[in-house]
Structures are given as C-alpha cells and as structure tokens.
Amino acid sequence: MTDAALLVRLLADTAGGDQRAFRELYQATSSHLFGVLVRILERRDWAEEALQDCYLRVWQKADQYAAEKGAPLTWMQTIARYRALDLLRMKRPEVSIPDEDEAPPMTFADGDALNPEVRATEQEGIGRLSNCLDELAPEPRKSVLLAYYEGYTHPELAVVMKAPLGTVKSWVRRGLSQLRECLDA
Structure with a gap:
C-alpha cells in the first residue's frame, strides 16, 4: 500500500471514529506538519499549539476529505497552514502575511540564544x-x-x-x- 493510500485509509477510518487509526495518522504525518508550522510561525510553542488545533480539526472534519480533490497530506497541510495563518493574525496582528509568490523570511527560530x-x-x-x-x-x-x-x-x-x-x-x-x-x- 502506498503512503497516500495508507493515509486515505487512515483518514476514512478516523472519519468513522477509529482512535487507533487517528493515532497512526498522527504518527505518520505529525513531524511533517510540525515542520511546516515551525517554518510559518517561527516559534516552537506556537507551532505546537497550531499542531494540536490542526489535529483536532482533522479528527472533526476527516469525513470531509475527498481523495479525488487531492492527496491526503496536501489536505492536512492546508488545514495546518490556515491554522498557522489564523494564529499569526491573532497573536501578531501587526504582521502582514506574505503573498504566495513571496520568498519566506529567513530568520532565526531562537535568535536570542545565539x-x-x-x-x-x-x-x-x-x-x-x-x-x-x-x-x-x-x-x-x-x-x-x-x-x-x-x-x-x-x-x-x-x-x-x-x-x-x-x-x-x-x-x-x-x-x-x-x-x-x-x-x-
């Protein structure tokens, strides 16, 4: 079974309330989504908060995933990205969100420690x-x-x-x- 096929099955089982499948889904994808969140938020604590919110949303909305519209990881990344952007707006309203084509800012995640x-x-x-x-x-x-x-x-x-x-x-x-x-x- 391919990774994408496995994730599709795990999402379907999660939609049915299968906690074991949800745990497997988390184990298979959380490090990837956490990396995305850390890059967007540039703060580990915010990324951890966003990751928790992201998986809560995945648990609640797993039945809305449609395989014909895209890969499961893409769907989950979209949830994570929107949660990160919402968190940025809420916690740092003065920060403008860059356009899709703009290069990401290259900053230190923990610059004060250097x-x-x-x-x-x-x-x-x-x-x-x-x-x-x-x-x-x-x-x-x-x-x-x-x-x-x-x-x-x-x-x-x-x-x-x-x-x-x-x-x-x-x-x-x-x-x-x-x-x-x-x-x-």
Whole structure:
C-alpha cells in the first residue's frame, strides 16, 4: 500500500471514529506538519499549539476529505497552514502575511540564544542563501522554496505548479545544485 493510500485509509477510518487509526495518522504525518508550522510561525510553542488545533480539526472534519480533490497530506497541510495563518493574525496582528509568490523570511527560530559572533556568521550565511535564491530561475526557485519551506512533496509540487512530475523533480534538483554551487563560490 502506498503512503497516500495508507493515509486515505487512515483518514476514512478516523472519519468513522477509529482512535487507533487517528493515532497512526498522527504518527505518520505529525513531524511533517510540525515542520511546516515551525517554518510559518517561527516559534516552537506556537507551532505546537497550531499542531494540536490542526489535529483536532482533522479528527472533526476527516469525513470531509475527498481523495479525488487531492492527496491526503496536501489536505492536512492546508488545514495546518490556515491554522498557522489564523494564529499569526491573532497573536501578531501587526504582521502582514506574505503573498504566495513571496520568498519566506529567513530568520532565526531562537535568535536570542545565539551570541553576537555566531549570530553575525549565521546572518551572513542567510544573506548569501537569499542572494543565491535570487539568482535562480523562477520555477526552480519556487520549487525549492515550496519543497523546503512549505514541506511540499514532489507530487504536490507538480499539482501546485501545474507541471509534470519529472519536470518538477528536475527543477528541484537543478535549483539545489545551483544553490550549492553558488554557496560554495
């Protein structure tokens, strides 16, 4: 059984109230969703809160998942993303939410814990990475950002970017290769 087929089955069983299936669903997907939430919220405590809310919503709305409309992990990521954005608006109303095509801000998750020397070195690395990302063509850049910032899988990228799976894989591979070359220069 493929991962997606397993998740579809677990969601269906969860919709029927099966707590064991829900636990398996959580174990199979929580680390991925937590990574997405941490990247969006930039705070571990907020990400933990959002993850709990996300799974509560999955438990309540599992019967609304429709396999023909998308992959189960994509559906769950959407729930997590909306919860994260709601939490950002609620806890930091002065923060504007970036547009879909904007690059994510590259900041420290726990910047206060770093000493000034380490922070300066890290900031220089982040600046170099940002400059290297700017040198990428639009498709590889967006593919890399969605894969590593938003946690999209290759099949999900193919859907979002409306491109064949092989093309998306090439964009990610090429983008990462060009980033590596740029950072090594």
